[in-house]
Amino acid sequence: MSFLTTSETGVPIQGPTTTLLYDDWYPALRTARLRPGKLATAMLLDIPLVLGRRSDGRVFALRDSCPHRGIPLSVGWFDGQHVTCKYHGWEFEPCSGQCARIPSLCSHDRLDATRILATAFPCEERDGYAWVFIPSPGSGRRSGDAERRTGQELRAGHELRAVPELAKFGPRFRSAFLAADLPCNVDHGIIGLMDPAHGPFVHQAWWWRTRGSIREKTKRFEPIPEGFRMSAHAPSGNSAPYKLLGVYGQPVETTIDFVLPNRRTEIIRCAEKWFSSLTTVTPVTASTCRIDVVAAWNVFYHVPLVKTIAKFFGAKFVRQDQVTMIQQAQGLRHNPSLMLIDDADKPAKWYFALKQARLEAARGATTKHPLEGPVELHWRS
Ligand code: FES
Numbered sequence: 001m002s003f004l005t006t007s008e009t010g011v012p013i014q015g016p017t018t019t020l021l022y023d024d025w026y027p028a029l030r031t032a033r034l035r036p037g038k039l040a041t042a043m044l045l046d047i048p049l050v051l052g053r054r055s056d057g058r059v060f061a062l063r064d065s066c067p068h069r070g071i072p073l074s075v076g077w078f079d080g081q082h083v084t085c086k087y088h089g090w091e092f093e094p095c096s097g098q099c100a101r102i103p104s105l106c107s108h109d110r111l112d113a114t115r116i117l118a119t120a121f122p123c124e125e126r127d128g129y130a131w132v133f134i135p136s137p138g139s140g141r142r143s144g145d146a147e148r149r150t151g152q153e154l155r156a157g158h159e160l161r162a163v164p165e166l167a168k169f170g171p172r173f174r175s176a177f178l179a180a181d182l183p184c185n186v187d188h189g190i191i192g193l194m195d196p197a198h199g200p201f202v203h204q205a206w207w208w209r210t211r212g213s214i215r216e217k218t219k220r221f222e223p224i225p226e227g228f229r230m231s232a233h234a235p236s237g238n239s240a241p242y243k244l245l246g247v248y249g250q251p252v253e254t255t256i257d258f259v260l261p262n263r264r265t266e267i268i269r270c271a272e273k274w275f276s277s278l279t280t281v282t283p284v285t286a287s288t289c290r291i292d293v294v295a296a297w298n299v300f301y302h303v304p305l306v307k308t309i310a311k312f313f314g315a316k317f318v319r320q321d322q323v324t325m326i327q328q329a330q331g332l333r334h335n336p337s338l339m340l341i342d343d344a345d346k347p348a349k350w351y352f353a354l355k356q357a358r359l360e361a362a363r364g365a366t367t368k369h370p371l372e373g374p375v376e377l378h379w380r381s
């Protein structure tokens with residue numbers, strides 16, 4: 001697993017915080033970390049979580065805090081069925097959070113242990129990630145238990161959004177993932193991700209592109225629900241990885257979508273060959289985030305080295321972003337005023353407008369999409 005460190009010196013850099021978007025799914029960790037009988041911890045939106053996999057294979061996520069006295073449940077025990085608190089031994093069924101046993105109760109006690117609940121979050125496994133649904137604070141309980149959810153909560157109108165998933169176009173593919181912690185808030189992580197103008201400076205390398213190859217680009221964007229799409233087009237002729245795809249001599253189509261709260265998907269298709277990636281920027285806390293990339297492809301399926309090569313390109317690429325954002329975080333500590341300029345920063349403006357619309361819609365306001373229809377943007381990169 002190629003986790004990269006947050007700061008060169010190991011010192012956490014505290015930058016400005018931002019508003020968080022709740023009622024959505026976020027990737028907590030790679031499920032390869034969920035070993036039988038073991039608990040793992042993660043942090044999402046400032047919420048400490050403990051995750052595991054029941055012996056029947058289901059993954060779960062609980063707030064890492066015992067409802068009795070608040071000790072982290074992660075320091076307790078897990079036998080594949082119940083999580084046992086280390087302090088007084090209360091046992092919890094981890095998908096529902098329901099307390100199954102309180103060892104101190106005796107025959108005189110009237111207390112029904114099963115009415116006590118640890119906070120369980122809906123948790124689903126996709127593409128090797130444990131995705132956790134984080135409801136807005138105070139919005140009531142969302143059971144982590146799928147069966148319970150279909151009854152009571154669906155009737156209450158608490159239908160959850162679909163769990164995000166990487167698009168795949170056939171049963172045979174290779175895949176890879178990587179992650180990097182970023183010492184800035186999720187907004188800076190996201191606008192850094194969608195910013196086209198930093199490419200020739202941050203990512204200049206012999207195998208990618210050089211400053212000298214900067215040229216004028218025209219891109220078409222269109223609105224999609226809670227996001228926008230960079231419409232299918234022939235990819236940049238000056239990018240080496242795209243040239244690799246061109247060997248099939250067929251037109252190459254690329255679609256890049258951004259959708260709230262934090263997801264960028266990129267799909268490249270050329271006849272029956274495809275490459276697909278899902279990049280998310282997840283708020284770990286209100287002032288820090290983590291970038292996760294998972295990709296799958298059937299390009300060069302029979303060439304064994306392609307996975308290693310793709311991982312090398314991807315990791316180096318994300319590392320360049322990470323180093324730049326660590327440097328940026330030094331500057332942001334002093335809360336400077338910032339600029340968004342046309343047209344290269346237009347997608348960043350749309351992101352802020354979409355986020356604002358989601359926050360207002362949650363308060364009951366009627367909102368409109370920042371893109372009224374398809375638009376063309378021009379920049380040099
Ligand atoms: S603190 Fe967990 S059982 Fe008492």
Ligand SMILES: [Fe+2]
Nearest residue numbers: 192193202321
């Ligand atoms: Fe970048």
